[in-house]
Amino acid sequence: MQGNLSEIDICSILQLIALGQRTGQLWVEAHSSHHNNKLSGEGANIYRPKQQSWFVFFLNGQIIYCREGESNLSRINDYLRHYRVEMRLTNKQIASLPSTDSPEYAYLWALLERNIINPKIAGSIIHGLVHETLFDLLSLHQGNFIFHQGAALAPQLNTFEIAPFVTKITKQVQEWKELYPHIQSPEQLPVLSDKVQLQSSLPEATLEKLQHWADGKTSLRQLARYLNRDILTVAKAIYPYVQQSWLQLVYSATTKPDTHNDNWELKGKHRGRIVCIDDAIAIGETINSILQPQGYEAIALTNPLEALSLVFQLKPDLILCDIAMLELEGYEVCAMLRHSTAFRLTPIIMLTGKDGFIDRVKASMVGATDYLTKPFTDTELLMIVEKYLKIEFYENGE
Incomplete structure (x- = not known):
């Protein structure tokens, strides 16, 4: 699984x-x-x-x-x-x-x-x-x-x-x-920010405890371990002091939510990432040789079962998928991807045989964007790729 x-x-x-x-x-x-x-x-x-x-x-x-x-x-x-x-x-x-x-x-x-x-x-x-x-x-x-x-x-x-x-x-x-944005991460470090105000507002024993733990070196997660309490209990205990700005929470090489697009760097270097799912090694190599010189990043996957999990990591801008594969038909691959939110709008181009009218109808029914008949020329492949990547990047404001 x-x-x-x-x-x-x-x-x-x-x-x-x-x-x-x-x-x-x-x-x-x-x-x-x-x-x-x-x-x-x-x-x-x-x-x-x-x-x-x-x-x-x-x-x-x-x-x-x-x-x-x-x-x-x-x-x-x-x-x-x-x-x-x-x-x-x-x-x-x-x-x-x-x-x-x-x-x-x-x-x-x-x-x-x-x-x-x-x-x-x-x-x-x-x-x-x-x-x-x-x-x-x-x-x-x-x-x-x-x-x-x-x-x-x-x-x-x-x-x-x-x-x-x-x-x-x-x-x-x-x-x-509910503690956000005052408290954001278990890895934040508490630091005293207004000692004078604390001295006038808190009992001496409480202030001593805060001074001991809020040293800028001990994270909330560590503090929870030292006290053998869960992180929420510790966070709620210091929350009033953070609200009053008596305590400050700082980061030290910790995790924050990533706000940029995962593919931003990729799209700055390539015209787009294209994954080809075809159990014939020769097809993958051919597509690679056509697309890479044109500035595309082309990745060939020959095992359709493995490809279903790998595409979630690769996050391609366009998918080429053969229909006739031994382990899993292209129709099934396309249908599974279309049931995924991540690939609902990704262009999926099915690779069909010469007499593939029925193939094309079935491909359309499972959500394929278009089809490309094999064997294809360099120009035919580049035209269909450029057609759908331009549409996708335009819609995304690229």
């Missing part, structure tokens, strides 16, 4: 895994922007592309563990700080940990086996990590996912039912949105 989050949301994916009692792992990837808002004026407001990923591990439709793509140990160490656990593994011990899909999980089990933490603390840490990961995932609207069915992450300390988590966190995500 794989696809794009614009077609099926995380909540539905999790429900399908639970209903099917699946065992394996879900990988989710999203692209956004880094926003670097430093306290000093130098280098402020710098946007950099960021790629985020998460893994969710399942056993019989229940969650075992969740991790971020980088899988560093800082998340667990943040929780250990809450429990005042001072002892850690040495670098040599960490290096000797068994190879696993989640080194972070292996580290947690090593702490447990060495009696540095007990099962109750380990279970609480896993619960917190699952909660914060699902909060991030259920906030996503764009990205790609792959569910790989396979052996479960082992050993298991405990498992969590999906439905209660999703119900609770979905509500939290809605409440989180």
Whole structure:
């Protein structure tokens, strides 16, 4: 199971895994922007592309563990700080940990086996990590996912039912949105901005706590881990101070919503991206040789089943699709793409045989934009491509 989050949301994916009692792992990837808002004026407001990923591990439709793509140990160490656990593994011990899909999980089990933490603390840490990961995932609207069915992450300390988590966190995500724009991201860093006003308005004990945590180095997400609270509870606690401008929230290389078109850079370099779906390698090579010298980016896909998922990542401006393919007919490919919001308006040109009147009628019925008869000349291909890309770019204000 794989696809794009614009077609099926995380909540539905999790429900399908639970209903099917699946065992394996879900990988989710999203692209956004880094926003670097430093306290000093130098280098402020710098946007950099960021790629985020998460893994969710399942056993019989229940969650075992969740991790971020980088899988560093800082998340667990943040929780250990809450429990005042001072002892850690040495670098040599960490290096000797068994190879696993989640080194972070292996580290947690090593702490447990060495009696540095007990099962109750380990279970609480896993619960917190699952909660914060699902909060991030259920906030996503764009990205790609792959569910790989396979052996479960082992050993298991405990498992969590999906439905209660999703119900609770979905509500939290809605409440989180109400804090915008004052609070935008769990990765924002609180900083005291009006200490004089705070001194006259708050009890000394409260001010000391704010001074301790609002150091410009500790993110809201870290603060939630240190206090062993969910991110919404922490955000609501500081919200009044942010509203009064007594606290300022700044970014330090964190994620913000991406406001530019994903294809902007591409269209600045190419006249358009064209994907050709045809199981005949020679056709793909021919189309490539005709289109690339004219400034188009041409990509040939020979497996129609794989192509259905790849086109969501490639986001082509126009699709050429052969009708007669062994694994999946072009009609089916076209119909599936047309059921997708992402490809409702994308020009889809069907490649037909010489005597293809019936083919053309069927192609029209499943939503094909036009057809091109094989064999075709260079001029015929370029004319039909230019015709529909000019229309598309004109309508989009290009």
